[in-house]
Amino acid sequence: MQSISSRAFISAMMVASGLFAQQNLSENYVPLKSQGTLPEVFTQDIKKVVKQDITDLNKSKDNDKNLKSTYFTEANYEIEKIVKSGNTLINDEVSLYLNRLADVLLKNNPTLRNELHIYALKSSVVNAYSYDKGYIFIDLGLIAQAETEAQLAYILSHEISHYTKKHNIQGYVKNEKIDRDHYSGKSYDDKLLEKCQYSKEFESEADLEGFKLFELSNYNFTQAEKAFDVLQYAHLPFELVEFKKSFLETDYFKIPDAYQLKEVSSIKNNANEDDSKSTHPNTAKRKVAIGELIKNRNNSGRVDYILSEKDFMYVRDLARFEMCRLYLKNRDYPNAFYAAYILEQKYPNNQYLAEVISKCLYAISLYDKGDVRYNKDSHLSDGIVGHSEIESYPQQIYFLINKMPANEWTIMSLNYIYRSHKKFPNSVPLNAMADSMFTLIKNVSWGISDFVRTDQKKAAETVVKKDTVVKEIKSKTDMIANIQQERINNNHDTAYYKDIYLDLFMNDKEFVSKFPAASNVEFTPSSGSGFGDYKPSRNNDYVKTEVKRKKKGKKGDNIENNVKIEKVILLEPFYIQIDRAADKIDNLSSDQKQEKLIETVKTIAEKENFQTVALDPGLLTSGDVDKVNDYSVLNDWFFEKFDGDRNSDGVPIFNTDQVENLVKKYGTSYVLKIGIISLKGGRKRTWFYSGIIDLKTNKEVFKLYEVFREKDTRDLINSKIYQTFFELKHGK
Amino acid sequence: MRILFILLFTILLTAHGRAQTPGYMGKRFQAGYGLYVGPALRGSTANGRTIFGDGGNAESGSFAFNTTHEAYIEYALTKIIMAGFSVRYYKTAYDNAARIGYTQPNNYYNYNYYSNNYDFSTTGPKGSYSITGLNYSVYFKIYFRNFSAPWGRYFIFGPTLRTYTAKLDTTAMKASITDYSYSGKTLTYTPLYGDTKQHFTTFDFLLGFGRNRILYDHVSLDYGFNVNAVAFLYALSDVSGARSSTAGQLGITEISYIETTAKWRTRGVNRLNAFLKIGYIF
Incomplete structure (x- = not known):
């Protein structure tokens, strides 16, 4: 000591x-x-x-x-x-x-x-x-x-x-x-x-x-x-501070008062509860x-x-910054937003806070679209609730989320995220998110015409020849020419968000080049960031909230056939033994079996000449603090990825920034997680899971999930682990 | 031999290809010894015992089981298919429960018009004779979903060639015949059984279920049950009274007695068996 x-x-x-x-x-x-x-x-x-x-x-x-x-x-x-x-x-x-x-x-x-x-x-x-x-x-x-x-x-x-x-x-x-x-x-x-x-x-x-x-x-x-x-x-x-909508406004974009909750509920006092x-x-x-x-x-x-x-x-602020990260990990975007908003009052030029708020805005855009989903197993089992279920000023954020239509939220999000990207040009997540927001806009067929008022268009017509059709936008005049060719929806001519990007259209070449002016503009999002690879599951559809589920393969099948992988980051396997008679998890037995499982996985991987980088707290020496941190990052990543909805392949993981460094450090983006749950006492059951997630694409590229009406015998476990490595190495 | 050649060819083919077979930790062969046990019901064990006899000479009411010993070798062709070859050896006995058909005696009025029946009565031969059998099987195990050969639950099927040899002491296996309609006279005689050592061959089809466990990564413990399908289909006729009560009058001639009864008996031994095999995987 x-x-x-x-x-x-x-x-x-x-x-x-x-x-x-x-x-x-x-x-x-x-x-x-x-x-x-x-x-x-x-x-x-x-x-x-x-x-x-x-x-x-x-x-x-x-x-x-x-x-x-x-x-x-x-x-x-x-x-x-x-x-x-x-x-x-x-x-x-x-x-x-x-x-x-x-x-x-x-x-x-x-x-x-x-x-x-x-x-x-x-x-x-x-x-x-x-x-x-x-x-x-x-x-x-x-x-x-x-x-x-x-x-x-x-x-x-x-x-x-x-x-x-x-x-x-x-x-x-x-x-x-x-x-x-x-x-x-x-x-x-x-x-x-x-x-x-x-x-x-x-x-x-x-x-x-x-x-x-x-x-x-x-x-x-x-x-x-x-x-x-x-x-x-x-x-x-x-x-508790008032959330002012002006936080998201610019000179060219004013959110209607109808979206701002003026009176918030009082705080209940339960100090004397039973x-x-x-x-x-x-x-x-x-x-x-x-x-x-x-x-x-x-x-x-x-x-x-x-x-x-x-x-x-200082220490309390560190904890508060961490709260933003933890809320993101829990996919609790309203609370993450509010926490970052509070801190932003004190640190208005903090890049991390801009990233957190951008992530929240982006995630809620996807939530509105039906791609970010919650279920009863999620940390937020009820999803993003109505403002009436919240107390005091945070109600205002919930109110705005629920009140603002999905398309308007997306427009507003792009505005905030892009401007944050310009403010912090070295931020990889902001850059990637801005790109992804352009993709979102493009996929619902928003074009420049949606953001130009008719009278402005007429003004433009006086400058540009009417028959000009520009396929490739290289200049401001090209852009204006295209505006001229687009149909204007007069019903939306007076929409409050029409001018939201006006200054960007006029002065920002990057914005103009990336904004989907029309369907003839091809835009490729930046890749490898965990954000830019995101492809919306549906095109041109903001109305329906139901999302087509990915067609499920046969039970136990690989998600991608013949995927061949030679190196993985091996996360600590989990082993949960449930004692049915006692109706609880047998922690002692679980821990002991987990130790054996770790050894087995290691042995079989070595035997198969499979390259693994073990990120396992059970296999560390006193100097391996970096591995503890890496393990923590990946654990958080997995937590977010598998929070309730298992069918969220491709949806960005917002706690992803540090994962990028891990991929570089370990030379592979594949992470293998193996786990076993077994029941003892009464009817025997064993669940075996092994899965590989590609950190670059956020997709599960390999999955072996099987249920046995058997005890968790050594031959069962060995057989399944061997099968995992065999199929990874040779394809299925 | 031809089927063995085909099997060998298949194994070599799959061994060279990048098959999806993992085997158990990469081990695809297993070989070992199996013990099959079936109850000696309406038939005798090699040492003359039966649980529930058929009126023969075996000691009925005993705790009697037929045992079969097997040597086998198996190979995992794919994740769910295992091919195997086995030789099974067993020894049993027939306790001469069946009576022998008789030849119509000349100049005897032997049909009783009042009772509408023949008035001769025959008995089964005395004692018993032994049978030793060798079964050759080429089979396939199909493993159930989520299991990987050679580990797990499986369904087994494949053709089986049953060869068996009956050894008998003709002088001890005397039979008798009594003529009730005429004189009530009983005649003891030695039927003409043929050779004292007779070989037979029958085809059957193996079906069964099993569970293969692997201990210490090398030892295979396989247990389950199987049937010989043809023998199983004959179950009702074999255990019916045909062979004891009416056969004496209608069917089994002296010369076919051994062939017929040995066939019954070997069907009985192979009809339904529980097994326990212990092997080595490599």
Whole structure:
């Protein structure tokens, strides 16, 4: 274990070496990455750790040895799983900041401090978690919502108290005892209430114990109370500001007032909600309890910031930028848009924010068109909901999305995206998205004539000969000549968006050359970006929302016959074993089988001389932090790709920028994912999946998905893995 | 031999082509030993036992099964097709449940007009005779969807040549005949069975289902059941009373007794079998 001084020394060295030079957020944002040396949990032999824990347990006099032994096994695997998930940030700016907070809180307790392992978790959820062995994870969603350093410190104190009071193991033992009590005649609800009751007791205890720890530092007591407000309003965005439609307007484009929701709903206060079936007491009760403690204490001289306000604001902004990325990953475009909009008020020239907003606009264009879809398995299971289901100012974004017709949204999106591209010409995603927007416009037969008023056309006619037909647009006069030849739809002559591109038509050669003036202009989008390759599934049809589904092949067939691949990036295979009798996932068995699966895949790939680049947290050394980051990027990419709708081949993955670098780095754009789900107890079932996604085209180029009424035997698994590699190498 | 040649040719052809066959981890051959077990119902085992006899000389009510031993070699032609060749050996016995037809005795009035029946009664020969059989099969296994040969569930079919040899002790297999209509006299005699060692050949068709598991990546464990289709179709007539009650009067002559009854018996042994094979894949 490192001592506090050695931790501080390492942090100082990292800062000195430039590893943690603060980002210039006014210009751009680079997503958070893990840094430095990977912690021991990556390289340890978990079986040995579990064995040691159980050996230590057996030396003690304990009545619940069996239960605790199971707990130690499951907890160790669980911790390892979280740390290696790709969502845990290691030695990054936010995690280091959290550790500095812990240093402040525990400056007089170095022993306890050294037991803690504190990490930021890449999740938009507003929560924090304490595990056995001092592992504490704080969601970026929580950090983004925190108002002061002191609030964050109190939340950290709360989590540390869970650890010191051993709530985790006690909770496990208690839960198991309640579940195993078959003879008391208690119903499921009775048992749930009982579990929630003692869980609430643990939470209350952690609140109070946490406060004692918090009190030892010089933080403002009232911030502990306010921390509960953060939790209370966690469902709202990290800030509430009015969304003004002018944000999307230009001198030539004014959005009608009818699209702006003027009055937004008030915010509901659920602080006193019924918490009988909740694991936590309601926030009102918790606030009262802390309020009682504060009442009798002298708060003078106590401060909101001990480290520094600047550092807190910076770290919180990092978390908020990450929220934009996480919302995009979850395909939650309205929230991503709103989060970026809030940050844009502070950082108006930030390229990353322009990219996020552009992605949202583009994605919603595709959503309107029916190509981006959601289903019950999606993170947004209800898709983009109506504004009435949202509270406060974010309603205005939802209102605009739902109110503005699809074609107008597309026109507006191209306007914003193209202008952002001009503002940040070096941005690859903006360039690619602008190209894709031109494709979208072209595919619905929008032409220049749709954006020229009749009187302007007449004016143009006086300049250009009437019989001029220009096939290839090389100049402004060519363009105007073509306008002359196009039919004007007089019904739309007065449409508010008619002038939206006027200045671009007149002054921007690139825009003119790319804009589909008529059907005689061929336009090829840039490729390889993950955006430009997108081809809409239907032409000339904005009205229908139903999309023709891709014709499915025979079950188990490759998606593309005879695809031959010799090198792949191999993502960590997954193995889920469901215990039917217990009606839950058997984590221990799943983890153990996953380890074997990894070995099998590796062995068979080697045997077949198949080139694989393993991006697997189970196969890393302490210096492989880059691979952890790469794994995380690909995991996020997969998460977005397979969020609910499996038939979204070709639809852009918006979390794609970093993937480009991976393709270059590893020399292949093919990513292989293998996974097994098996049922044990009762009827046996095994699901086998192996699939290859081409990161360049976002398409699944190989798929082997089969279901067996069998146990997950070794011969089944070997056979299918071998088949995967064989068919990849030789074609089907 | 011709069919073996065709099989060999097919294997060589598919081995050279870039077939879609993965085999099991690249291993396409498997060879091994199989044990087939079928219940000795209305027929005897080699050691003279039967579960439910047919009125013959076997010890009825025993826990009796016929066993067949097999050597096989198989090759994965494609992902779902496996071709194989096997030789099966078995030993059984016929417990002489069937009676022997008689020759009309001269100068005897032997038809009883009152009972509308012949008044002769014959018995089956004493003792039993042994049969050893060798079956040669060329077969194909078609693996079910999602399985890959040689691993998984399959349907098996293919032609089978059954050869078998009956060995008998003619002096021990005496029969008797009683004339009730005239004198009630019983005559014991030695029928004319022919050679003491007789060879026969029959054609049949193998059908079955099985499940092939692979242990430790090299050991194959194959289990299931199969039938000989022709033998199966004869099941009803073979187990009906024809051979015991009426055959004595209407059918089996002394000289055809061994051929007819050996055919019954070998059909019985091969009719339905459960099997367990253990092999090595390479």
